[in-house]
Amino acid sequence: xxxxxxxxIMSAVSSAQTLDRVRERGRLICGANNALLGFxxxxxxxxxxxxxxxxxxxxxxxxxxxxxxxxxxxxxxxARQPALQxxxxxxxxxxxxxxxIRETDWTANFVPTTFYDGQGFMTRKEYxxxxxxxxxxxxxxxxxxxxxxxxxxxxxxARGIPFTPIVQEDANTVYDSYEQGRCDAVTSDKSQLAxxxxxxxxxxxxxxxxxxxxxxPLGPAVRHGxxxxxxxxxxxxxxxxxxxxxxxxxxxxxxxxxxNPEIQRFLGLQGDLGEKLGLDNQWVYRxxxxxxNYGEIWDRxxxxxxxPRGLNAQWTDGGLIYARPFR
Amino acid sequence: MAATAPAPRAAVRxxxxxxxxxxxxxWLVKNLxxxxxxxLLTLVSLWVIYFTVTRVWRWATxxxxxxxxxxxxxxxxVGVYPRDQLWRFHVILGVFAVLTALSVAAALNRDFGRKAxxxxxxxxxxxxxxxxxxLWGLPGSETLPHVQTxxxxxxxxxxxxxxxxxxxxxxxxxxxxLGRRSSLPVISVFSTFFIETVRGTPLVAIIFMAHLMxxxxxxxxxxxxxxxxxxxxxxxxxxxxxxxxxxxxxSIPKGQYEAAQALGMSPALTMILVILPQALRSVLPSIVxxxxxxxxxxxxxxIIGLMDLLGIARSITANPAWAGLQAETFLFIAIIYWIFCFxxxxxxxxxxxxxxxxxxx
Numbered sequence: 001x002x003x004x005x006x007x008x009i010m011s012a013v014s015s016a017q018t019l020d021r022v023r024e025r026g027r028l029i030c031g032a033n034n035a036l037l038g039f040x041x042x043x044x045x046x047x048x049x050x051x052x053x054x055x056x057x058x059x060x061x062x063x064x065x066x067x068x069x070x071x072x073x074x075x076x077x078x079a080r081q082p083a084l085q086x087x088x089x090x091x092x093x094x095x096x097x098x099x100x101i102r103e104t105d106w107t108a109n110f111v112p113t114t115f116y117d118g119q120g121f122m123t124r125k126e127y128x129x130x131x132x133x134x135x136x137x138x139x140x141x142x143x144x145x146x147x148x149x150x151x152x153x154x155x156x157x158a159r160g161i162p163f164t165p166i167v168q169e170d171a172n173t174v175y176d177s178y179e180q181g182r183c184d185a186v187t188s189d190k191s192q193l194a195x196x197x198x199x200x201x202x203x204x205x206x207x208x209x210x211x212x213x214x215x216x217p218l219g220p221a222v223r224h225g226x227x228x229x230x231x232x233x234x235x236x237x238x239x240x241x242x243x244x245x246x247x248x249x250x251x252x253x254x255x256x257x258x259x260n261p262e263i264q265r266f267l268g269l270q271g272d273l274g275e276k277l278g279l280d281n282q283w284v285y286r287x288x289x290x291x292x293n294y295g296e297i298w299d300r301x302x303x304x305x306x307x308p309r310g311l312n313a314q315w316t317d318g319g320l321i322y323a324r325p326f327r
Numbered sequence: 328m329a330a331t332a333p334a335p336r337a338a339v340r341x342x343x344x345x346x347x348x349x350x351x352x353x354w355l356v357k358n359l360x361x362x363x364x365x366x367l368l369t370l371v372s373l374w375v376i377y378f379t380v381t382r383v384w385r386w387a388t389x390x391x392x393x394x395x396x397x398x399x400x401x402x403x404x405v406g407v408y409p410r411d412q413l414w415r416f417h418v419i420l421g422v423f424a425v426l427t428a429l430s431v432a433a434a435l436n437r438d439f440g441r442k443a444x445x446x447x448x449x450x451x452x453x454x455x456x457x458x459x460x461x462l463w464g465l466p467g468s469e470t471l472p473h474v475q476t477x478x479x480x481x482x483x484x485x486x487x488x489x490x491x492x493x494x495x496x497x498x499x500x501x502x503x504x505l506g507r508r509s510s511l512p513v514i515s516v517f518s519t520f521f522i523e524t525v526r527g528t529p530l531v532a533i534i535f536m537a538h539l540m541x542x543x544x545x546x547x548x549x550x551x552x553x554x555x556x557x558x559x560x561x562x563x564x565x566x567x568x569x570x571x572x573x574x575x576x577x578s579i580p581k582g583q584y585e586a587a588q589a590l591g592m593s594p595a596l597t598m599i600l601v602i603l604p605q606a607l608r609s610v611l612p613s614i615v616x617x618x619x620x621x622x623x624x625x626x627x628x629x630i631i632g633l634m635d636l637l638g639i640a641r642s643i644t645a646n647p648a649w650a651g652l653q654a655e656t657f658l659f660i661a662i663i664y665w666i667f668c669f670x671x672x673x674x675x676x677x678x679x680x681x682x683x684x685x686x687x688x
Contacts, residue, residue, distance in 0.1 A: 034634060034642045041645035042480075042634070044399050046407045049646070072407075073477050073552070074632035079538060086542040088549050199651035304647050 018090050018222070018229035019063065019278055027069045030056035031089035034074035037195035038305045039095055039115075048072045051301040052093045055114055055220055055237065058291045059091060062236050062283040067290035081106045084223055091233055093220040095191075107224040111234040112241070114219045116311035116320055118212035119151050120190040122197060125207045127184065132161060132211050139164040141174045141183040147214070152187050155213040175199075189216060194307040203306065210310055232277050239284045242266060242323035243293035245314050250292040253285065266326040273326060294321060386654075395652045396659050399643050403660070406480015406634045412464075412472070416483060419458045426450055434681065455490050462487070476553035480634035482663065484553070488560060488625040488635065493618050495561035500568025501603070507573060518569070525566035530624055534559045538631040556628045564621045571613045575606030608682055615675035619668045626664070636660050 022028050032053055033040035040050040048056075048070070057067040075083050075094055084092045085107060095117075096102070098110035121140070123129045129138075135156070142149045144167045156163055166183045168174045175196045178186035186193070190208060197203050220237065222230050243249070246263055248256055258264060265271040268281030275281060291297065298309070313319025359369040396403075405416050426447065433443035462483070466473040479487065506518030525533070537559035541550055579602050587597040607614070629638035640656045643649055649656075 034632060034638065035645040037645045037650055038647050039645075042402060042407055042639065042642045043646055044402060044643075044648070046402060046405075046410055048407065071475055071477055074634060074638070076538075076630055076632050078535070079631060082539055082542045086549070088542060195650070198647065199653075301647070305650075 018226045019232065022063055022090055026064065027071050028056065028060040028063065029071045029073060029090045031075045031080060031083050031092040031094055032056060032072045033094045036095055037198065038301050051115065051297060052095060054291055054297045054301065055093050058240055058287045059233060059236050061286040061290040062279060063232065065286055084108055084221060091220055091222050095218050096221055097216045098219055108221040109224060109230050110219050110221045111230065112219060112237045113217035114237055117189050117191050117216035117218050119148055119187060119214040120193055120212050121185050121187050121209045122193045122206055123185040123209065125205055129209065132159060135163060135185060136161050138184040139166055141166045141168065141178045141186040143171050143174050144169050148188055151214045190307060194305040198305055208308060210308060212311055228278055232279065235277055236287060238323045239287055240294045240297065241321050242326060243288045244295040245316065245323055248288055248293060249296055250289055253288050262326055391655050392652055393655060395643065395649045395655050402481060402639050402643060403636065404481050405483050406639050407478050408480060409474060409478060412474060415461045419461060422454065426454060455494055459487065476551050479553060481639045482636050484633065485625050485636045488557060488628065489622040491557045492560040492564050492621045496564035496568045499561065499565035501572050503565060503569035504572035504576060507569065508576065522566045522569050525563055530563050531627055533563050534627055534631055553633060556631065556633055560621065560625065564617060567617055571610050571617060572606065575610035576602065578609050579606055611675065611679060615671060619671050622668060623664060636663060
């Protein structure tokens, strides 16, 4: 029995290279969230869908040539770290905030952020509020004992904006109070605000303000110790970003022509960028053709929830989505 | 003698029946309005019932969006099981229906029922491993490709978890119960320790341990997540099952052992042929109660990310197309859980009657 266990451990440890293991297996194992509005869920036909899920598919398209060659493993928040550390999943894409402690204690590496979440505000459209300053004098509902509550006080006081907080124990109560009009605005992470708004009787009467007052950079993470795999996952994300920046979509990629050498390298018409990653030069074509660019992924999953692009706009539009150069 | 007149007939004669409105009114007065306090209670209760029922009815008929149920029906049944492999699920369902129909027919027929029952035992015993094998498939096969347990889901996964738990916990529970009564100190201390440890730990904690600790203690070895959950559920239920069985064992009078011994039976035979059949019969209701509670407890695996009935319901409500329909979705799965639990409890009552356990009350 002991010998058997030792053998199992040795066989598992000896195959260290994630890329080889994924290829040998013929599918990517992606740690995901199975119940987060817009980010990870199973659609009515039994397909995994969502914003985070699409990035799993993009990696599979690049590495294996098939966006459907993914085995999704639904992880609870607590199970994320062991699942990644022990190699149960090849990549973790489950609304996970990149922080120093997670990179060190979790022995995880975070690739470029795919979704800049952060604390925001929701108010009624009829008030015509647009900026934080417009919130002066408002009553604001917030959940008790969260970083959200602290951020609210810190940021608005620092800016000298007077407000009355209504602090409640439970998130559901907070949104109920807001919907019943007991407060003028409610504050939480923007993705949560959008999700909760979708549950309101008249979602269109409410608007999520553009300003963001805290930092929750969410992105894919891989294990320490496999730089090649880290590079691949990073550049898949960059490729999705860059395709949107230059206007290449799943619709137009077959007819897209350009004289720009960087875009030609990007699409594998020139050079050997894909081979340098250990893939082939068609990798970007497959990602964009099968999954789409960043804007397409956004529109498919988050646009219908009414989440504003905000910080997640391209850098050319004043956002933080900034692909590194393909050269 | 002649002086004793026969009793007047009128006293014996049945009083003519009151017309029904009168009877109803009598019943109402007697049961609901017998005193001012009862009248008050009745009125308050009526108001509460009226208020609740109309509210729920209005919600169910006007506000609720029931389209979420038919649109996701397949998800509820099988989760993300590959759609081109659904025939396996249909085969299992068909076999189950046939076996159930035959069993019910056998149970209802007094003449050949007993014999037919005996013939049905083997198929039933093979049914669970057979179904598991069919769902699992053959690694490397073209016609019956292996399906990862991460793709098992919905009601199917719930039933598989419950069935494995039931099939595993009963024998383990019996062994633990016998172990606890054993005269060998090592065995009895181990059994007692196991039973008391597990009974002193919440199921959620055990499932979390199976989920989180196993990978940490055995790095590099990936034990399937569904199998981890099965082990957790089975061990948990075994401990309770052991105590149920022990209760049954204690109810068997000592004379039974002595009688068996006098007949020259070995202790093992005594246990198998004399004691256990009686002990298990007498605690059948609490064993079934344990099964029902296990069936509902399987929903806890949703918190470790398995897509059982509850997990898939959570996933459906995270679909932007069906956002905000929690009430409808969770009510629907609650009804499914209720149907299965009620069927289990009804079946066990029938079984008790067949075994002659039911006492006139």
